[in-house]
Amino acid sequence: MPLILNSTTIHTILTDPSHLPTFSHTLLTGLLTPSTSPHRTSTTTPHGTTTLFMPCTQRSTTSLKTVSLPLNSPPNATITLHSSHTGTLLAVLSGSEITAFRTALTSLLLVRARTQRGVRVRKVVIIGAGKQAEWVLRLLPWAAGCMAEELDVGIYTRSGSESVKARIKISGYRALERGELEREVKSAEALFCCTPSTEPVVPVEWVVEGEKRGRYVSLIGSYREDMVEVEPGLLVREGWSVCVDRKEACFVESGEVIKSGIAREQVEEVAEVVERVQREGELGVGDERWLGNVVFKCVGVAVMDLVVSEEIVRIAEETGVGEVIRNFE
Template sequence: MSPNPLVLSDADISYILNNLDAPALLSTLQILTTALAEITTRPYDIHQPLRQSITTSNGSTTLFMPSSNTDLTAVKTVTLNTTTSASPKGTLTIFNGTTGELQGVLAAEQLTGYRTALASMIILLRRIKRGTPVKRIVVFGTGKQARWALSLCMNLIPGLLQVTIVGRSTVQRVRDALPGARKLNEVTKWSLSSPDCKFVALAPVGEPGFEGRLREAVGGADAIFCCTPATEPLFPVEYLTAERTRYVSLVGSYKPHMKEIDPAYLRRKDVTVFVDSKEACLKEAGEVIGAGLKEDDLTEVWNTPLHEELKGNVVFKCVGLAIMDLAVGAEVLRRAREEREKLVFSETYKKIGVEIPNFS
């Protein structure tokens, strides 16, 4: 008998994810890597048809993104309204792939930011494991993707010395937008893994010398996370000097007209480009399209790369796939049920999701 369907809010999902330790995070990372690999290794079992959309007379557009791994089937919906400043809202609905029984409904905002940031860690952690140190990182953006990228780095990369967070407006807004880093340069829960880490907030408004400080941060970074829907490069490509090799993650841009970095960088002979999906990135990734790259120029992230590819300059481009939502969403749902069972006699029990009894 299937368990009662469980409804998880953004707050529920944040609670679960923020309480995962490093082994649990790595386990979820492996689940995501396997899901991406199965697109190629299990093509008859994995289904993710092209997204569909409708636009209503009030200016709202809703996207529908179905996926299935045969065992489970999911539909993610996201609604955007260009006439308001409201952030997109969405849900992920997960069913039993055989019986159609509802398993759960998850708010999509935190989940989307988390699974995207998680994907950006696949190659970076392999790179570190192969001996390339990461001591200084730069994160562009202050949204959910940026917050999760920052959180994952602090939890999974010990010994960081400096984290620079770059926003579009003021330094104070950068600090306010990143709850995990609001106590910049103070003791946080991350201090155990990186006790000497310095947090730096950069923003162009009211900051004399911003460009010089940005150039220094980017040029000295071992890893750069770009988490914005930018239509123009976030920094001049000249900032990426030849003094060091680095990892650059491009996860914020997802349409052909968007680009977070100069596409010319992806054409350099000393740069290896990894993607979540060759097919999707050749159609949707502005940096890949702008660079004129072909299928043979790209390596899908689940592949085990050559040692030399990991040692050099690496770019990871992700436009997001429905199967990623299903894989990570199902794991979050599993952990939510597990957490509810552990805390059944605790007041915390009430804070993790809502069951729908007798649904079918």
């Protein structure tokens, strides 16, 4: 009997702070555990709508996320979970909220580990105002180890929409004007780029200003090889370290990684880095660099959807929410 979960139910589960430690552990463990994730495929209709298909199998579950990207409307996503042994349909979940949540949480795993090692994060700039940016905002206090009121967050959106600016101000944060962006980026301890941009959203000179004190740069909005959120040269700049969600995905899909020419051996996967940094005791040889200047790149991989969806289903079944389809064959 498959369980059907709509976006409202999923949002309620994801925004419950009591579940966050479990989701972060689940996501980290999922990224560290072997899985089979064929490269995503896509189709495009004559009207220009692209649909992505992202399959994954890990342990006893197989997932398939389908993402439709219409030209003039927001993307839509659906995630299905099946038994890897029998093929039985286990659950169908609305996927858009999950996609934004798992991407934002993955981008903050290392921030959390750095914070636990004494790296302070209080001044933050977020570029973008979509769901990814919203989830970074929600999860940032947890990652930074402080109350939301202790954070100085500026949000810049290139759309210039007054309604978006008003929404940002209502949330208690600052909506940045273009003229303020240089000063804010130069002084920020962390920069989160959440836009599907095909050109750098800020000059690299702003990003490297003050790099001696160590800063964290997250690139989670761009997901194709023609997209870049910072100048690719930042990834090969001396004194900077690079980690990604998955090497095999980023070396095919990330414009920043591909165009930088960075070697595979110079890049690590974020889950492995976080696992080492958050261990008790002294850091291992060479791992001190992950407390300094870091670029994190995420294009999004299917195992992230699988493990987060599994946890959502577990919580939903425990709390008795969602709709069960009986006699489904």
